[in-house]
Amino acid sequence: MTLKQILAVIWRAKWMVLAIVAVSVGVSWYVVSQEQAVYSSSTTIRLSSTMADAAESSELYGVVVDVDPTVITTDLVLGPASDALGVPQRELASTTTVTLGDTLSAIITIETTADSPAASRARADTIAKSYDEYLQSETARVLTVLQEQQAAAQQAAIDAEKAATAAPDSAIAQTQLVTAIGANQTAKQQVTDLTADPPPTKTLFAAEPGVRLGTSPLTIILIAFAASLIAAIGIALARDQFDNRLRGEEEIEDLTSLPSIGVLSLDRGVARAQERLPAASRRRTAISEDLRALRTSLQVVLPRRRGILVITSVEPGDGKTFIAANLALAWARAGRKVVLVAGDLRRPALDEYFSVVSGLEGLADLLDPELRDEPLTGEAVLKLLAPSGHPNLLILPPGAEPIDPADLLAGPDLSTVFAALREAADIVIVDSPPAMAITDASLFAGHADGVLVIASVRRTDRAHLTRTVDTLQANGAPLLGVVVNRAKRRVPKSYSPYYVQRSQTAGDRRAAMAQAATAPEPEIDEHDALPEEPESETTAAPTPPKSSAPKDSRPSGPGRTSAERGGTGRPGTVRSGSDRPGSDRSSSRSPFSEPEGSGDDRSQDGQALRRTW
Structure with a gap:
């Protein structure tokens, strides 16, 4: 088929094509509208170097801590976030995903899902904030421990100093004093370093309103439109190929x-x-x-x-x-x-x-x-x-x-x-x-x-x-x-x-017709006159000679008679004056002229109408 023929087939089946496309698009729109939309939002944070080391070694300045990113999905972080959001903790845990970057960069991505863009964003921000607060609480706990250790070391140094003063010649007392002073300085330095450390986390990419997961409704509708259009055209072409009706x-x-x-x-x-x-x-x-x-x-x-x-x-x-x-x-x-x-x-x-x-x-x-x-x-x-x-x-x-x-x-x-x-x-x-x-x-x-x-x-x-x-x-x-x-x-x-x-031409024509109607009728030439009726129905027309047979030649077929082929007449067959030898045209009249009287059981008016051209 040529492109023109294909387009002609599609045009003939346009209503079927439109119906299939409309139904497909309508069904796809209904399915999309009934489907529960899920939106995803994420935030990316980076741990400080001190907290990254603590996450890897599980110790912060010698104090055991649990700051590994996996703690994000536990009650320690999700509990406070659940309370802040008003969302069940189980639901929050099932919709939260934590992705770790490489160890050196200590990058953590927290991704959450919800039924709206704003809700998914709020969940991501709240969980990240809860994790940061948890790390700060752990830092505060470590700082308290270090301060206690510093106070103990300082007291040990004071005691060692007193012992060394009391026994200046004692080498052991002098050694213990040096050790106590060193421990005190170390504890003091740890407290100073921990206090000077930056916040445990830094937000690299803040959460934005959630993005719908899966294929967008518009894309689904467009795909349904394109697929149904292709299918409808295929059906129209196949139907045309199997259609055995005449086309032109x-x-x-x-x-x-x-x-x-x-x-x-x-x-x-x-x-x-x-x-x-x-x-x-x-x-x-x-x-x-x-x-x-x-x-x-x-x-x-x-x-x-x-x-x-x-x-x-x-x-x-x-x-x-x-x-x-x-x-x-x-x-x-x-x-x-x-x-x-x-x-x-x-x-x-x-x-x-x-x-x-x-x-x-x-x-x-x-x-x-x-x-x-x-x-x-x-x-x-x-x-x-x-x-x-x-x-x-x-x-x-x-x-x-x-x-x-x-x-x-x-x-x-x-x-x-x-x-x-x-x-x-x-x-x-x-x-x-x-x-x-x-x-x-x-x-x-x-x-x-x-x-x-x-x-x-x-x-x-x-x-x-x-x-x-x-x-x-x-x-x-x-x-x-x-x-x-x-x-x-x-x-x-x-x-x-x-x-x-044009109206002018029509008016001129009507005027000409009116003038022709009032003009006298022209005389009819004998050779152009219609054949006339015989005066008696029972009078049989004689068979004309072969030379007078009509020149019309028609294919013969079943049921053809000699009278039809233009030759012999049969009883009761009406023939024209020129074709019926011996006929007197003046003694007969046209079979469709005005009748002279009633010839059957019909009225004269009806017979006149039926016998007039």
Whole structure:
């Protein structure tokens, strides 16, 4: 996949990606907020040289002392600190760590933890202070001992001096005096040195507000965001690889060996407005332009007159009825005489686009031999055409729902229906059922000049599309191509002015239309007139000579008759004056002109509407 395709996949799955990321970030934030925060603070102190020697030898000026740094975690230091902090001594001991530096530097680091930055700082400072006070108390105790020793030595020196004075010739007395004086001087010097010693500890790094242990909440949330984003993108790409739905028109030819004959954009404005017939609106939209482009493409491949186009789809919901209705209307607005056949007898939906055809007799009634006593004629077919409410467009309703539509469509009467419609209109469009699992579309295709297959982007399964095309080709259907519906194709911004109708132009156009409405109707040339009805339904048209056969050539298929291929007529088939030898155009009228009288059980007004373009 190219980078552009990857970005397109991610954009299509943007809501899924956002949902996964949002859930992951939310869960991580919840976990972090529920976790008990632990903050750590430390202070670093250094022992004086005298106290460092005492810590190593356990003696201070000859007095045994316990000043080793390990005493910090004992009751001697933590007891007073616990009282000062109001924290249980056991808790304080479990949250205090003492780290010793090298022996020469005598550096001690006291680290404590708590549930807040201030509490951890207070614990570190308090323990360091308690240790310093303990060392001072030990120094004071040693000083007291030394002073006592000095007093004893001084008294011993006084006593020795008295003994030496009493016995000046005694060498022993003189020696004892010297020893006593030396001991007194030593004791005095120790007291002097101990008094002059600096404080036992010096703070190198004071405790600061505690720092949260572990990974910070922001880092955890950012990691969750990045990990969930990567995972969501991976899921989107994997899902896209396993998704077998159609992605765009560029895949059509590779899947079906058929061209993409048209693309209909997904017009969200039309979808939101629930506009079923955008081709009927004068508003310029992307979908209306796409319909006109499709109409232009079909005009190249279909016969200019009397063409039959079958529109089917891969699956229900692909938009075949929407396209059939709007394409018929687009052709009608271009001045062509159009008949739209409701060929979907199983799930008819044209009444949702043209409500006037709801409940009327139609195709199913024509094809059911049990509903008539005589052979089907072209006159009977034309009588059931209903007005659409739009100029140049008539509709053949579906009629009553049959038990088995395939049996009716496989009968010979379908040829009569299409022969009559072919003679009466420039283009006949058949809204057929989906073709993958139903044979109706293939039966219609046997009478058509072309078949369109509708496929919907991000909805139609590729395998189903291939199967549908293979089925139609196996049945000899004249496939023209595939129309891609709901394509997310953006029109360049430079085309925006072409979709905006200026008010001055619209006003001029309305004025021209009003003037044209009041102008007299032009005379219709005999060669451009629509085919006319025979005066009698029971009169069979004679078979025209081979030289007068229409030049339209269409692929033959199952169910094709000689009348459809443009040759022989059949009883009751309506043909134009130029194609029906011996016919008198003055003695017949157009099958869709104003009626001269009531010809069936319908009212004259209704018949007039149904028989007028």
